[in-house]
Amino acid sequence: MCDHSYQSSWIHRTIEQSPVVSVSTDSVPKKDRLLWWTHMTGHEVMPTSLSSDHADDFHGRAHSVDLAGVRISEYTASPLAGRRTPAHIRRHDPDGYQIVLVNEGAVGLEQRRNDTLLDAGDFSVFGSSHPYVTEFIDAGRPVGLTLMFLPRDALPLPGAEVDRLLAHKLPARTGTGALLAGYLSSLLEHAAGCDPGELSRLGSIGLDLAAAYLAGRLGLQRHLPAESRYRTLAARIDAFIDHHLGDPELGPSGIAAHHHISVRTLHLLFQERPETVSATIRRRRLERCRADLADPRLRGRAIGEVGLRWGFKSGAEFSRAFRAVYGMSPRDHRQQALDGAGQDRPA
Numbered sequence: 001m002c003d004h005s006y007q008s009s010w011i012h013r014t015i016e017q018s019p020v021v022s023v024s025t026d027s028v029p030k031k032d033r034l035l036w037w038t039h040m041t042g043h044e045v046m047p048t049s050l051s052s053d054h055a056d057d058f059h060g061r062a063h064s065v066d067l068a069g070v071r072i073s074e075y076t077a078s079p080l081a082g083r084r085t086p087a088h089i090r091r092h093d094p095d096g097y098q099i100v101l102v103n104e105g106a107v108g109l110e111q112r113r114n115d116t117l118l119d120a121g122d123f124s125v126f127g128s129s130h131p132y133v134t135e136f137i138d139a140g141r142p143v144g145l146t147l148m149f150l151p152r153d154a155l156p157l158p159g160a161e162v163d164r165l166l167a168h169k170l171p172a173r174t175g176t177g178a179l180l181a182g183y184l185s186s187l188l189e190h191a192a193g194c195d196p197g198e199l200s201r202l203g204s205i206g207l208d209l210a211a212a213y214l215a216g217r218l219g220l221q222r223h224l225p226a227e228s229r230y231r232t233l234a235a236r237i238d239a240f241i242d243h244h245l246g247d248p249e250l251g252p253s254g255i256a257a258h259h260h261i262s263v264r265t266l267h268l269l270f271q272e273r274p275e276t277v278s279a280t281i282r283r284r285r286l287e288r289c290r291a292d293l294a295d296p297r298l299r300g301r302a303i304g305e306v307g308l309r310w311g312f313k314s315g316a317e318f319s320r321a322f323r324a325v326y327g328m329s330p331r332d333h334r335q336q337a338l339d340g341a342g343q344d345r346p347a
Helices: 005-017 030-044 086-091 159-165 175-191 196-218 226-243 252-258 263-269 277-293 303-309 315-326 330-339
Strands: 021-024 049-051 060-067 070-077 081-084 096-104 106-111 114-119 123-127 132-136 143-151
Touching: 030 049, 030 060, 030 070, 060 175, 060 196, 070 096, 070 175, 070 196, 096 106, 096 114, 096 175, 106 123, 106 143, 114 123, 123 132, 123 159, 123 175, 143 175, 143 196, 159 196, 175 196, 175 226, 196 226, 226 252, 226 263, 226 277, 252 263, 252 277, 277 303, 277 315, 277 330, 303 315, 303 330, 315 330
Parallel strands: none
Antiparallel strands: 021 060, 049 081, 060 070, 070 143, 081 132, 096 123, 096 143, 106 114, 106 132
16 A cells, blocks of 8 residues: 555645645655555545556646635646546535646546536536546646636535536637636746735635636626626736737727726726826836847847837837836847846836
């Protein structure tokens, strides 16, 4: 039998160092790895029986972070199959839902007479209170996925309605789905440097995005609290601004029209922030320009072209704005960055 005693003590030591917990089968004897992985995922996700044609040389890696009730976990593992039975449910039921985003490979999922095959970039949902079967499709490479656990009582949606989505392929490339996918894909990278208060806020944002996404698939937006709708709208606006920084006509009126709100409502949304809408656009444009100027691969691009690429209407406008914020000209910043001679800070 595999000795799991070192696993929990190792995890506790890791938590003290970082909110992101990372585990791997690398230090586990090969003959014990699948059993160890079964034990670990049973504790971190929910009890499930696992089997694999790669049991003699199984590899797995996981990263996880708790965000005040919402848990985000990223798994990469050799192809395997899993089955959750009524006996597993009686043993432990966390009473919630897992949103799964496939990062690489393909995953089959079956629950409540629904079954689907998920490819990289697809979403689905499975619940802890119903039996399910899952299979990582063996294409000669590991399968990667991200799981987001949502407690049932944290979702402002009827459970019977959410159950309609179990084991269905759901889109993740447009609208709120794209926002949620981006959130899940980048969260673990940034969470390591967050304090508990920031982690709690990130959890609230994730719950809002997930609830808005599920409500949109079910036509139940009316069930969402006003605060949740507000935060989701703010996230959509932020993403829209980032995606359209290169448009020199980007401004409050266009942003408001795209999101079917008035310009006054848009400005009210930004009242709780330290910047106005226009100041946010200008800052993000300058950040992109600053990064491009420091990129050796773009050394041959004219400085004026860098400004035009990110929405400034002329080279002179770009140079004035850059100097006002960073205290030096774009040319001097590029020279310093590429020569490695010092660091500049915002004035």
